[in-house]
Amino acid sequence: MDFVSDTLADGRRFRALTVIDEFTRECVAIEVDTSLSGERVTRVLDRIIKQRGTPMNLRTDNGPEFTSQVLLRWTQARGVTQHYIAPGKPMQNCTCESFNGKLRDECLSRKWFATLEEARNIIETWRIEYNEERPHSALNFKTPRDFKENYEERTMNENLSFAVA
Secondary structure: OOOEEOOOOOOOOEEEEEOOOOOOOOOOEEEOOOOEEEEEEEHHHHHHHHHHOOOEEEEEOOOOOOOOHHHHHHHHHOOOOOEEEEOOOHHHHHHHHHHHHHHHHOOOHOOOOOOOHHHHHHHHHHHHHHHHOOOOOOOOOHHHHHHHHHHHHHHHHHHHHHHHH
């Protein structure tokens, strides 16, 4: 997880919380607002858990939202390990940093958002395209969605063959 910041046409700043699955390279959420507290981060994570299950680990920098007591209690209550990258070492969170660079280059830098709602809609459309239409070299030129589906199908078939054997 990490944050990206940008500015609306009227000069107001907004932030985007990006949550990436390191295995599938899928962007599971981008939460956009003018303020994103530790409580808001945990609500996003709870929404993700309902869709995908509980992650084993969270990798973040040492920003205040990620080091807050709210997030610490959340991780402890769910048995999630939190890995903090070393200060000044963004490459320790390279999957998320790479994603954030693509988000900036391909979406944020190319759009002039008039409203927060417009920013949310355009960024969500870009996120879906990123997951469903864009092949990734790290995934053998599959989209994150295709990679995930192929992995789940292969895993299910392997489990079935073990159950039958």
